[in-house]
């Protein structure tokens with residue numbers, strides 16, 4: 001090597017080490033695609049945007065999250081397998097849409113009186129951590145949360161069990177079992193298909209948490225709410241295992257550190273937003289809220305008693321400790337509701 005070229009080599013090396021090289025020494029930015037099934041204004045997408053903002057901030061911009069609401073990347077029923085297969089790095093699933101697949105975590109949608117979304121979200125997360133159900137073996141869980149308790153939203157008033165008889169109402173999973181026990185004609189479909197079904201009259205109402213009266217404008221069609229406060233719908237945010245394994249350790253730490261916080265945040269957001277939605281529906285769309293007398297509520301609840309017993313039996317047939325899972329949920333409700 002000539003003296004002159006050696007000189008330039010040394011200069012280049014100094015430039016590289018001192019950071020003036022045109023090639024940045026910093027690791028490449030990680031970019032992740034996050035799929036969600038319902039429209040952007042709904043709570044699963046609101047929590048997704050909150051998580052994106054916090055992750056991008058807490059990783060100092062080393063991670064970029066690209067969000068896909070409204071089923072533009074993956075739809076409700078293809079979400080779990082789509083994430084496992086890597087069609088999206090991250091996805092949000094409603095476990096009620098595949099009840100047989102998520103037996104343990106769907107036990108939170110038995111009629112066990114989870115009082116609100118914040119309590120329920122922390123109960124679900126604890127239950128998941130305790131049992132580590134194999135349904136989630138192929139993914140990394142980033143958080144879990146639940147809706148507020150489900151109530152009836154309908155075109156015609158529902159004040160008696162006889163009003164429900166044969167009525168076409170939409171629900172999924174644990175909530176669907178409850179509608180059946182009350183004698184309604186339960187129609188199963190994801191929330192993302194419900195606006196069209198209501199519009200076309202395929203269903204005459206739905207059974208879910210009440211924030212959708214505002215977020216999906218169901219108050220324009222469903223003029224009646226019947227307060228039953230029975231079961232929640234459980235959700236999980238899951239990540240492709242390969243995408244997770246490739247993340248730098250400090251990014252993994254940030255995501256792990258947000259699992260519980262995101263669960264509580266989403267529960268609190270949901271509880272607040274349900275109150276908002278009821279007030280808005282009454283004021284803007286003259287929606288009537290029907291409450292059941294204690295006597296009637298007892299009559300409605302009595303119909304639900306066999307559901308938990310039957311779930312325990314089915315779980316035990318699958319080799320799961322059904323009895324213990326139900327007891328654990330009851331204990332966890334007391335633990336988290338006390339706070």
Ligand code: 3IO
Pocket residue numbers: 038042043044094096147171172189190191192207208209212233
């Ligand atoms: C739900 C699902 C997507 C968007 C808003 C929502 N509010 C309550 C749910 C629960 C659910 O999955 C359902 O199907 O009722």
